[in-house]
Amino acid sequence: MSEALLSVDGLQKHFPVTKGLLKRQVGAVKAVDGISFEVRKGETLGVVGESGCGKTTTGRLITRLIEPTGGKIVFEGRDISHMSQGKLRPLRRDVQMIFQDPYSSLNPRHTVGAIVGAPFRIQGVQTEHGVKRAVQDILALVGLNPEHYNRYPHEFSGGQRQRIGIARTLALKPKLIVADEPVSALDVSIQAQVVNLLEDLQNELDLTYVVIAHDLSVVRHISDRVAVMYLGKIVELADQKDLYKSPMHPYTNALLSAVPIPDVKGRQGRERIRLQGDVPSPLNPPPACRFHTRCWKAQEICKQVEPPLVELATGHEVACHFPENAPAKGDAPAEAGATA
Amino acid sequence: MTDEHFLDVKDLRIHFPTDDGLVKSVDGLSFHLERGKTLGIVGESGSGKSVTSLGILGLHKGGHAKISGEIWLDGEELVSASLDHVRSLRGKKMAMIFQDPLSSMHPYYSVGDQIVEAYRVHNKVTKQVARKHAIDMLDRVGIPQPERRFDSYPHEFSGGMRQRAMIAMALVNNPDLLIADEPTTALDVTVQAQILDLMRDLQRDFNAALIIITHDLGVVAELSDDILVMYGGKAIEYGTGADIFERPEHPYTWGLLGSMPRLDREPTERLLPIKGSPPSLINVPSGCAFHPRCAFEPRTHGKGKSEVPELIESEGGHLVRCHLTRDERRAIWETEIKPNLEATL
Incomplete structure (x- = not known):
């Protein structure tokens, strides 16, 4: 097993909710509430969940665009959880982000050359044949015409703009790329192009990805490991x-069975799990197991004791009192012990 | 063709003159639909699918759009009908569910009041009667405590609840034709599943004709009897769900199927995308609009670039717009496309 590039332990982010003239704090949105995982070198970790589950906040925390309320983020052995902006600067070379919306994440007044060249200027990186040449090499790498160096973002289609965004993240040869919904704003045929590009770049440049998305089929295609989040917690990893073969958490099961399948044969036969209602507000999440309000297996214990995230099979962690597809008791810990 | 369809669209063209040239959003589209049946219209952005739906509702009337062709709804022709007449049909005869209920509901009025308003436009009843009817509708679409929720404002609802309220508003006058434009795109996947179930149940109960417009082939497969695939303002393939998903004949449909990672199959090593991007509707490519992106264009011996293919029946109502012959298409699907889609690791 390769070593961890990034590890996160008990990470929390609470956004205060204030009220009145004096901005008295009346509560907190617990967007991310105690999650732990690691990202290994060269792998792709997928993070899925519905809106409000904290997946985007997680992405912004590990890139340190925001500061955590609690917990630890360790990147290449250094604790970066509360590092100052100045000290973070060299780190920004190593950790880059791809954004969801290729329309609002590119400055419309800058040329492609300026956008993709900005990281070099900001970081003061000297390139062998000048910045222009370096930028053109990167543009070619992501499948854009290097001649388009002087064009503006509005001259490109959505898919091409996403390629510009990817080119910008690649400029400084980062070690970790966090992609927040990299394809959800694109048309189906373009999504596939960008997914393939991300995979090719990973093979060529030995990149490590954290891909945050709500689309379960895209995440399955691109990821080596997957974390499922619900209301600020990881429920399954x-x-x-x-x-995807043997999901253990009821929520994962429900998510998978809710995805519409593009096939007319299986439409009657497929067994469905239908969750009732919506995701509760993260301002006031249910106590103990946060999923118990929508879970069909919930019992008294789920309302009182929060299930910890434990390894039930090798590399398969679940936070549930009544997991499905779980191996018989006894063999799981032995296996886990053997690999450790 | 049977004598009369409930909805029959014939050679519909909706063109918009702009400073840059004529935008042919919909260019010669024909389809039909019966009561109690569902038609799925699939396409990427700019394919003309939303313009078609707005065109049926007459929402381009009185604007700059140039509309020609015929839209027959229950024996009435709508393209030549007056704006006032079409307006009187809206809500009662045909209704629409929009993608984003937050921006399509009025933020200043309570959800209940907006449903009451929709009801009283077509029914001369007192406010109390309308209120009761609206509460019944909210109950039907699965909103808990409808009496209390009647007075809530749209922002107090969650996304799924707003979409339910939107559906209640569309169904309050018991329309015969319901058009849903990307009804679940803004929703989370578990809520999407709830809304799709709801739409299926309500359609059965109300026996309405339903047109569902989406870019998601999965959603279309769940709901549709017939499917129309659009590209560059034209239908390029039209057939039953089984035609489109089990024996598709158009290279664009193959491309869409190859672009989607699927949960019901073993993962493929790589996705098989379509090269390039959707065309601009001002400079639609010559000949077949899809030819610059088509992997099989060389096999048309230059016809792809020069001639616009006709929408021709392949077999049993399955229509395809392609220069390749039926036998060529079937051979390509069986030998070159299908095995790749099902290839496992």
């Missing part, structure tokens, strides 16, 4: 194959 496993290898992509295990998670």
Whole structure:
């Protein structure tokens, strides 16, 4: 097993809710509430969940665009959880972000050359044949015409703009790329192009990805391991194959069965799990297991004791009192012990 | 073709003159639909699918759009009908569910009041009667405590609840034709599943004709009897769900199927995207609009670039717009496309 590039322990982010003239704090949105995971070198970790589950906040925390309320973020052995902006600067070379919306994440008044060249200027990086040449090489790498160096973002289509955004993240040869919904704003045929590009770049440049998305099929395609989030917690974390073949958490099961399948044959036969209602507000999440209000397996214990995230099979962590597809008791810890 | 369809669209063209040239958003579209049936219209951005739906509702009337062709709804022709007449049909005869309920509901009025208003436009009843009817509708679409929720404002609802309220508003006058434009795109996947179930149940109960417009092939497969695939303002393939998903014949449909990672199959090593991007509707490519992106264009011996293919029946009502012959298309699908889609690791 390769070593961890990034590890996160008990990470929390609470956004204060204030009221009145004196901005008295009356509560907190617990966007991320105690999550732990690690990202290994060269892998792709997928993070899925519905809106409000904290996946985007997680992405912004590990890139340190925002400061955590609690917990630890360790990147390459250094604790960066509360590092100052000045000290973070060299780190920004190593950790980059791809944004969801290729329309609002590119400055419309800057040329492509200026946008992709900005990281060099900001970081004061000297390139062998000048910045222009370096930028053109990167543009070619992501499948754009290097001649378009002097064009503006509005001259490109959505898919091409997303490629510009990717080119910008690649400029300084980062070690970790956090992609927040990298394809959800794109048309289906373009989504596939960008997914393939991300995979090619990973193979060529030995990149590590954290891909945040709500689309379960895209995440399965691109990820090695997948974390499922619900209301600020990770409820299940496993290898992509295990998670999709034998999901253990009821929420993961419900999510998977809710995805519409583009096939007319299976439409009657498929067994469905239908969750009732919406995701509760993260301002006032249910106590103990946060999923108990919508869970069909919930019992008294789920309302009183929060289930910890434990490893039930090798590399398969679940936070549930009544997991499905769980191996018989006894063999799981032995296996886990053997690999450790 | 049978004598009369409930909805029959014939050679519909909706063109918009702009400073840059004529935008042919919909260019010669024909389809039909019966009561109790569902038609799915699939396409990427700019394919003309939303313009078609607005055109049926007459929402381009009185603007700059140039509309020609015929839209027959229950024996009435709508393209030549007056704006006032079409307006009187809206809500009662045909209704629409929009993508984003937050921006399509009025933020200053309570949800209940907006449903009451929609009801009283077509029914001369007192406010109390209308209120009762609206509460019944909210109950039907699965909003808990409808009496209390009647007085809530749209911002107090969650996304799924707003979409339910939107559906209640569309169905309050018991319309015969319901058009849903990307009804679940803004929703989370578990809520999307709830809304799709709801729409299926309500359609059965109300026996309405439903047109569902989306870019998501999964959503279309869940709901539709017939499917129309649009590209560059034209239908490029039209058939039953089984035609489109089990024996698709157009290279664009193949491309869409190859672009989607799927949960019901073993993952493929790589996705098979369509090269390039959707065309601009001002400079639609010559000949077949899809030819610059089509992997099989060389096999048309230059016809792809020069001639616009016709929408021709392949078999049993399955229509395809492609220069390749039926046998060529079937051979390509069986030998070159299908095995790749199902290839496993």
